[in-house]
Amino acid sequence: MEGGGVGEVVRVDGGTVFALPSAASLKGRVPVLPALREVVPGGGLWPGSAVGVAGPGAGSLGLALVAGVVRHGGTDESGGWCGVVGMPEFGVVAAAGMGAAPERLLLVDEPGERWPDVVAALVEAVDLVLVRPPEAPGPPVVRRLSALARKHGCVLVVPDVAWPGTRLRLRVEEAHWEGVGAGHGVLRARRARVSADGRGGAWLWLPGPDGRVAPVTPHRRRLEVVA
Amino acid sequence: MRVLVVWCPDWPATALGIDAAVPGSVLAAGKVAACTAAARAQGVRRGQRVRDAQRRCPDLVVADRDPDAEGRLFERVAEAVAELIPKVEVVRPGMCAVPARGPSRFYGGEESLRLHVQDAVVEAGFDCGAGVADGLFAAELAARRDGGVIVPPGGTAPFLAPYPLAVLERPELAGLLARLGVRTLGDFAALPAGHVAGRFGADGARAHRLARGEEPRPVAPGAAGGDLAVRAAFDPPAERSEQVVFTAKRLAGDLHAGLAAGGLTCVRLAVEVGFVDGRVLHRLWRHDGGLSAQAVAERVRWQLAAWRPPAEDAVWGGVAWLELTPDQVVPDTGRQESLWGRSGVTDRVARAADRIQALLGHRGVTRPFMVGGRDPGEQVVRVPVGDLPPHxxxxxxxxxxxxxxxxxxxxxxxxxxxxxxxxxxAVRVSARCEVSSPPARITVPGGDAERVAAWSGPWPVAERWWDPARARRRARFQVVTDRGRAYLLAVEDGDWRIEAVYD
Incomplete structure (x- = not known):
């Protein structure tokens, strides 16, 4: 890829140029959507780690992480598989809008009390499992599933529930919906400041008007060669 | 070989609970796959488009085809026949066959056997025809004629002669022959066998054998040995049918591997399920084009579904062992073996899905597919892994x-x-879509009141207004609260509901 070891150069609208971590430096990481690369430390998720998403906006963050793996994951980056357990309300259309191919999702809507076995089966096969346990998981279950996930390099994303050993916590710190007024308009997009472990915080369109996740372009004038 | 065939008319319609007296039709891929006698009387035919069928018969009851239900319900017919003659071969849901020679001696002649079987099935609650003839093909036609007839031994060729070529179910061949002036099975049978094989190939030769009243295949190249049978024991006994089905899938894979090593394929399969108390559930399954592993598992599921009480998920008594035996084996002339509904499911994913299906049932793990629809929830259908996506x-x-x-x-x-x-x-929306007053606070279940910061609507949605029973009239709103959350709300008959959250 161009840019070699320095970084992959992405041109976004308005002509502003960002330097993102290069493909080489992402090797061995589970990929995220390009817009999230500057939020997530290292530009990707650690294989086998647990990721927490909490608070308002947790649903969209979960979708974005799933979409990143389905779109950019897999052995040859042609697309990975994701499992979604215990979330019948998972917005498939929104995930597709973020770039996920829906047919590479495995949905287990009603795992009931067998959810640890379902997650154990999935972590061996897919790159990321989004799971909402029906009850607070006990330490033995957490240990078993964390060990399995580490062994197979599968990322566990657990929304809203405390999961011991969580390596990375993503949060929407601030969010503003745009497009709706007092009795008119239509929801167009949301500006959201997303932080990782309380640090940083990049403004993203989550989602943008076309459903995608994109960095909010800062109003910065381009330097132009005038003479 | 004398064969008795039991044929239930319009089985796809019967399986969906459509009464024969009601004009009804079953659809597959937008075309009529089967219809009831009442519908046929009004001009509905197989292969018609729904629109054409409904023009001929405006009060036509229309339902989508459900092969699972057909298989499950037909077990009861097979069960009834098996009471009289244990060796029942299910050719396809809607038709089963038994060897007639031995039983006809036991029941005092072929006519007596035919009536016995027909009565047993009618008593089980299904309309049927039963016919006896040499070979499966002629016996099926005999069963379909006037509630069933007996074709005397050696009389197959004259019996078949007046039938049109369409009964061979080879439309291309029939069309070609019709243009050559050959319109009935009798005309076709009169052609020299060698020339037919030379001009129409192996399939044409097979059709020609059928038309002459001979078996479609000369003989199986050797009785399938017991060594090809595969067996699995359950220790402890399997309590849930999904466990058995899961094992059946694996066994079917082993079976196919064994057959492939010998260059063979199996067109008839015996499935035996042994229960803890020593009872054995035995059934033969025939398939026109070889049984894939998925299809074998499906048939085992049908067999078990028919056996256990429908409300309970536990297999009665527990299953101790399962055995698959290839009962009829022919040389493999090459076919595409497809385990999954769609390629692209990797082995690892398929295995994980298998494990989850063994835990939660076939519908436990699904893949979403995007379809058209208005509501956010309607735009996605969830297809169990292994099933074909909708088309x-x-x-x-x-x-x-x-x-x-x-x-x-x-x-x-x-x-x-x-x-x-x-x-x-409470905020109300009038029939003319006027909001009584702007919404100011919303309360969601399990949360406290949130102040509305911005809102938009109402957007009227009138769905299926032409069908009073399914018509819906709603008004949608998008609401953003002061906590930065956005909701998609809908009000219908004064009830507010949260259709979706823009979380």
């Missing part, structure tokens, strides 16, 4: 569809919400 779905436009971006959280059942104005009165 021939209506394509938009969908007026009234919620505009992009799509909401992140779409509850399966929309929870209620309270929406009140600044003075605490």
């Amino acid at each position: 021939d779905l209506p394509d938009g436009p969908w007026p009234g569809r919620v505009p992009a971006p799509a909401p992140a959280v779409v509850p399966a059942a929309a929870p209620r919400a309270d929406v009140v104005d600044a003075r605490g009165r």
Whole structure:
């Protein structure tokens, strides 16, 4: 890829140029959507780690992480598989809008009390499992599933529930919906400041008007060669 | 070989519970796959498009085909026949065959056997015809003629002669022959066998053998040895049918590997399920084009579903062992073996899905597919892994569809919400889509009241207004609260519901 070891150069609208971590430096990481690369430390998720998403906006963050793996994951980056357990309300259309191919999702809507076995089966096969346990998981279950996930390099994303050993916590710190007024308009997009472990915080369109996740372009004038 | 065939008319319609006296039809891929006698009387035919069928018969009851239900319900017919003659071979749901020679001696002649079998099936509650003839093909036609007839030994060729070529179910061949002036099976049978094989190939030769009243295949190249049978024991006994089905899938894979090593394929399969108390459930399954592993597992599921009480999921007594035996084996002339509904499912994913299906049942793990629809929830169908994705779905436009971006959280059942104005009165929407007063606070179940910061609507949605029973009239709102959350609300008959959350 161009840019070699320095970084992959992405041109976004308005002509502003960002330097993102290069493909080489992402090797061995589970990929995220390009817009999230500057939020997530290292530009990707650690294989086998647990990721927490909490608070308002947790649903969209979960979708974005799933979409990143389905779109950019897999052995040859042609697309990975994701499992979604215990979330019948998972917005498939929104995930597709973020770039996920829906047919590479495995949905287990009603795992009931067998959810640890379902997650154990999935972590061996897919790159990321989004799971909402029906009850607070006990330490033995957490240990078993964390060990399995580490062994197979599968990322566990657990929304809203405390999961011991969580390596990375993503949060929407601030969010503003745009497009709706007092009795008119239509929801167009949301500006959201997303932080990782309380640090940083990049403004993203989550989602943008076309459903995608994109960095909010800062109003910065381009330097132009005038003479 | 003398064969008795039991044929249930319009089985796809019967399986869906459509009464023969009601004009009804069953659809596959938008065309009529089967219809009841009442519908046929009004001019509905197989292969018609729904629109044409409905023009001929405006009060036609229409249902989608359900092969699983056909298989399950037909078990009861097979069960009834097996009471008289244990060796029942299910050719396909709607038709089963038994060897007639031995039983006819026991029951005192072929006519007596035929009536016995027919009575047993009618007593089980199904209309049927039973016919006896040399070979399966002639016996099926005998069963379909006037409630069933007996074709005397050696009389097959004259019996078949007047039938049109369409009964061979080879439309291309029939069309070609019709243009050559050959219109009946008798005309076709009169052609020299060698020339037919030379001109129409192996399949043509097979059709020619059928038309002459001979078996479609000369003989199986050797009785399938017991060594090809595969068996699995359950220790402890399997309590859930999914466990057995899961094992059946694996066994079917082993069976196919064994057959492939010998260059063979199996067109008839015996499935035996042994229960803890020593009872054995034995059934033969025939398939026109070889049974894939998935299809074998499906048939085992049918067999078990028919056996256990429908309300309970536990296999009665527990299954101790399962055995698959290839009962009829022919040389493999090459075919595409497809285990999954769609390629692209990797082995690892397939295995994980198998494990989850063994835990939760076939519908436990699904893959979503995007289809057309207005509601955010309607735009996705969830297809159990291993089933074919839907096809021939209506394509938009969908007026009234919620505009992009799509909401992140779409509850399966929309929870209620309270929406009140600044003075605490419930917000109402009139029939002319006027809002009584701007919404000021909303309360979601399990949460406290949130102040409305911005809102938009109402957007009227009138669905299926032409069908009073299914018509819905709603008004949608998008609401943003002061906590930065956005909801998609709908009000219908004064009830507010949260259709989706833009979380």
